[in-house]
Amino acid sequence: xxxxxxxxxxxxxxxxxxxxxxxxxxxxCGPTVYGPAHIGNFRSFLFADLLVxxxxxxxxxxxxxxxxxxxxxxxxxxxxxxxxxxGELADRWTERFRADGRALRMSDPDVLPRATGHIDEIVALxxxxxxxxxxxxxxDGSIFFRIASWPAYGKLARLDPSQLRVGExxxxxxxxxxxxxxxxxxxxxxTGEPSWSTSIGEGRPGWHIECSAMSMTHLGETFDIHTGxxxxxxxxxxxxIAQSEAATGREFVRTWLHCAHLQMGGSKxxxxxxxxxxxxxxxxxxxxxxxxxxxxISAHYRASLNYTEDxxxxxxxxxxxxxxxxxxxxxxxxxxxxxxxxxxxxxETRTAFETALDDDLxxxxxxxxxxxxxxxxNRRIDARSLSTLDAGRAAGFLRELDRVLAIGPxxxxxxxxPELAALLExxxxxxxxxxxxASDRLRDELVERGIVxxxxxDGQRWRRAGSLARA
Ligand SMILES: [Zn+2]
Numbered sequence: 001x002x003x004x005x006x007x008x009x010x011x012x013x014x015x016x017x018x019x020x021x022x023x024x025x026x027x028x029c030g031p032t033v034y035g036p037a038h039i040g041n042f043r044s045f046l047f048a049d050l051l052v053x054x055x056x057x058x059x060x061x062x063x064x065x066x067x068x069x070x071x072x073x074x075x076x077x078x079x080x081x082x083x084x085x086x087g088e089l090a091d092r093w094t095e096r097f098r099a100d101g102r103a104l105r106m107s108d109p110d111v112l113p114r115a116t117g118h119i120d121e122i123v124a125l126x127x128x129x130x131x132x133x134x135x136x137x138x139x140d141g142s143i144f145f146r147i148a149s150w151p152a153y154g155k156l157a158r159l160d161p162s163q164l165r166v167g168e169x170x171x172x173x174x175x176x177x178x179x180x181x182x183x184x185x186x187x188x189x190x191t192g193e194p195s196w197s198t199s200i201g202e203g204r205p206g207w208h209i210e211c212s213a214m215s216m217t218h219l220g221e222t223f224d225i226h227t228g229x230x231x232x233x234x235x236x237x238x239x240x241i242a243q244s245e246a247a248t249g250r251e252f253v254r255t256w257l258h259c260a261h262l263q264m265g266g267s268k269x270x271x272x273x274x275x276x277x278x279x280x281x282x283x284x285x286x287x288x289x290x291x292x293x294x295x296x297i298s299a300h301y302r303a304s305l306n307y308t309e310d311x312x313x314x315x316x317x318x319x320x321x322x323x324x325x326x327x328x329x330x331x332x333x334x335x336x337x338x339x340x341x342x343x344x345x346x347x348e349t350r351t352a353f354e355t356a357l358d359d360d361l362x363x364x365x366x367x368x369x370x371x372x373x374x375x376x377x378n379r380r381i382d383a384r385s386l387s388t389l390d391a392g393r394a395a396g397f398l399r400e401l402d403r404v405l406a407i408g409p410x411x412x413x414x415x416x417x418p419e420l421a422a423l424l425e426x427x428x429x430x431x432x433x434x435x436x437x438a439s440d441r442l443r444d445e446l447v448e449r450g451i452v453x454x455x456x457x458d459g460q461r462w463r464r465a466g467s468l469a470r471a
Pocket of ligand 1: 028029030211236
């Protein structure tokens with residue numbers, strides 16, 4: 001088994017060889033909880049989820065850590081703007097993030113650490129940087145990382161540190177810096193802002209330091225994979241490398257993976273552009289969460305992806321094809337010998353699926369392999385060339401691949417509520433009696449309750465109408 005991933009830092013595709021054999025440690029930069037995450041944020045989170053799910057399917061143990069930024073300028077401003085305590089605001093949006101993640105079938109990270117729960121670790125890291133001469137204090141009690149002390153600065157973003165200009169505006173409270181390039185590790189106390197009394201002084205952590213402290217706390221000083229959106233390469237990840245490696249003297253991350261932006265209407269989806277779509281907002285408008293997941297995972301993570309109504313419709317129809325096949329396989333009965341070519345077909349599909357994902361998580365050919373199989377299985381169902389057992393094998397195989405993709409129907413959805421089951425039963429009786437008028441009336445009644453009925457040689461099949469793009 002060889003899984004190759006393109007490392008942003010070296011620019012090379014590298015074989016994934018976990019530091020600890022069989023155990024991959026992954027850190028993903030998570031949400032800043034001051035408002036709802038939009039689907040552009042979730043593209044990056046679901047890419048990490050796909051990676052985690054795939055590595056697990058390949059038999060690797062994975063420890064996945066995703067941080068929650070719960071103290072930050074934006075949260076402080078948001079809380080002040082609507083008079084909510086900061087902790088309450090952060091709790092509310094953390095809960096929303098988790099609900100959105102569940103709706104989109106994102107696996108639960110093994111650890112979801114919060115910055116405010118790691119003040120001691122952050123303080124210890126800043127203290128080490130002060131001791132080693134990589135950080136200095138300013139008059140207002142802030143502590144900055146001294147970029148001049150770290151010649152390797154700029155290697156991730158491929159910037160020449162001597163040429164580096166800070167494009168972002170310099171915060172008014174950061175004028176005490178020795179060098180405009182330097183970044184805040186610790187922010188001195190300000191009236192109306194939360195702060196902590198610590199051994200390095202009163203204040204609160206800067207944003208970058210929290211990811212170094214939390215990743216190293218939960219995954220060790222060196223770990224296998226760090227993921228995030230491309231917008232985090234500079235300065236966030238550049239700063240993470242500098243402060244972590246300056247503190248430990250060791251390599252921080254072995255492989256950096258960065259997910260491209262989600263575009264909408266031709267521009268990067270961003271709050272500042274104003275073209276954002278929230279997950280919850282879309283789901284409440286009737287978008288199927290599985291179709292949304294499909295859209296967000298269906299392009300290679302480094303390729304730009306344009307979110308459109310058409311892409312959502314195409315995803316919904318792919319999901320419907322999958323649902324229809326699961327239903328057909330579930331009701332298929334044929335007393336005949338097993339199809340000797342089915343195991344070959346399934347093996348070929350598995351090989352194509354894994355070969356694609358082994359190649360830097362190239363999801364498009366993996367999805368193509370799944371939908372080629374869907375087409376071929378439908379053909380064999382129509383030709384009645386499968387045995388009853390074959391149909392069960394094929395369904396089990398699709399479930400196995402779906403542990404990675406997580407776009408298939410919920411197994412629990414196969415159980416129908418008793419009142420609907422009674423309607424379905426009544427319709428079967430009407431059909432046996434060739435009472436077509438009654439049968440049609442019962443079909444309409446089921447449709448009204450969200451159940452689509454189809455007649456096949458194996459009797460009635462039903463599915464929920466919820467797999468459509470819009471209800
Ligand atoms: Zn981060």
